[in-house]
Amino acid sequence: MKKLFLALLSVVIIAGAYGFAFGVPEPIAQLWGGDSTTETTEAPREARAGRRGQGRATTVVLTPLEARSHTLVLRTVGSAVALRRTEVTATDAGEVVETTLQANSSVEKGDVLLRLDDRTERLALEIAQANRDQAQATVTRYEGLRSNGSSVVTDVALSEARVALRLAEANVGLAEVALDDRTILAPISGQLGLSDVSAGDRLASGDAIVTIDDTSSLLATFEVPERSIGLLAEGKPVLVSTPTYAGRVFEGVVTAFDSRLDSVTRSATVQAEIENPEGLLLSGMTFAVRMTEETDPLPVVPATAITWDRSGAGIWLVEDGSTSRFPVTIRYREGDKVWVETEAPLGGEIVAEGASKLREGAQVTAAGARKGPGA
Structure with missing residues (x-):
């Protein structure tokens, strides 16, 4: 008898929970003959239907598809030597009887450096x-x-x-x-380097005497990787800096570059002339080299707008609340912005956030306007 009572109690509890959650079924309400119950059960059903209808639209963040240029930046490291430089050597053997080899002193072309007996x-x-x-x-x-x-x-x-x-x-x-x-003259104008030749020394033909560097212009040499070869052109501006003068930028231009890539490093050697009228830069310095170039305007989208499938990358365009997918080719990345090539029309609304949940023709609602990628 106790088991039967527990079973009936369980049925009553389940029925009550069902009626509370989903309402009293219409046939049972009709048996009771009460219209109010029918109205009571119809209202929750309509509310649930409305909620289900709203759930079919995905909430996303939209942004307009804009086009703008991208700044290509190449950063590399190079070293520099004086554009005009020479090493003075003895043309004949003999004993040194006179010298004017003062390190770091300036000489003009034709000045006497030393005399032999x-x-x-x-x-x-x-x-x-x-x-x-x-x-x-x-x-x-x-x-x-x-x-x-x-x-x-x-x-x-x-x-x-x-x-x-x-x-x-x-x-x-x-x-x-x-x-x-027997008289050694300066072949170029410039600054003398260190020399250990002094009066009384005996030189042999071909012995090194001193170096002369004209540092009014420097020749910087650096490597450009294969992916940045498109930046190279004679006369292309180059910006260089050195830790010695932190915060200061020196300007130069590309004067020459190699006609082939190194088979190991896959890079080309480039030479650029750097003006140094104040003589601040010295031959042999290491430089941080920077080259820039503005590309033609391209569509730019947030990185979160890019989705991937078997066909590759794409973005979602929204028209009249419905989505359509356009393939894209990624050209450049910078932070959270991506420059792409696509047939999607400029000015159209694209999905900036929430794109991973979309399917072709899906209904969407805008959660709020998002500023363009460059804002």
């Missing part, structure tokens, strides 16, 4: 000059005799005298060159 060369020049004078006197005497009608001097003798004069003059020229080589 030139006593032998001066004597050789005097001998060559004496032989030339003697040859010149012989030619002058022979020509005087011939002009007076003398037959003592033959044509052969006069010709040989003239040849001897030419040889004597050439020997004078050689002696003068040998003497000039």
Whole structure:
């Protein structure tokens, strides 16, 4: 008897819960004969139907599809040397008798850097000059005799005298060159580097004496990866900076770049000339190099607007509350913005948030306007 009572109680509890949640079924309400019950049950049913109808529309955030340019930025590291530079070497062997090799001092082209012992060369020049004078006197005497009608001097003798004069003059020229080589002159204008050559040292031909750098212009060399080759063009502006002068930017232009990529690094070597009129930058410095370029305007969307399926990337366009998907090709990324190529019309409303829940032709409602990607 107790079990039967518990069973009946369970049925009553379940029926009451059902009636509370879903209302009294219409046939039972009619058996009771009460219209008020029918009205009571109809109202919750209509409310539930309304809620189900609203659930079919997905709430999303919309934003207009806009187009704007993207700034391509290449950042790399390079080093620089003086655009005009040279290493002065000894052209002849000898003992140093005089030097003006003051480190970091400025010199002009043609200034004397050092002198070698030139006593032998001066004597050789005097001998060559004496032989030339003697040859010149012989030619002058022979020509005087011939002009007076003398037959003592033959044509052969006069010709040989003239040849001897030419040889004597050439020997004078050689002696003068040998003497000039004993004095080392600055081949370019610029600043002297450190030198360990001093008076009394003995130099051999080809020994290094000093370096000269004209740092009014520097030649920066850096590598550009394959993906950024499109930025390269002669005359392209280049911005460089160095930790030595933090916050200061120096300008330059591309002067040359390699015609092929390195097979290992897949990059091209680029040279840029940097003006340095104040002489702040030194040869050998390391630079942070930056190049920029503005692209043509492209559609730009928030990164959250991009969805993926088997066909690739795409965005959702909303028209009259219904969605349609347009494929996109991603060109550039910067932060939460993505520049794409797409056939979606500019100015149309696209789904910026909530796109992952959408299907073709889905009904959507706007949760609120979102500013464009660049705002």
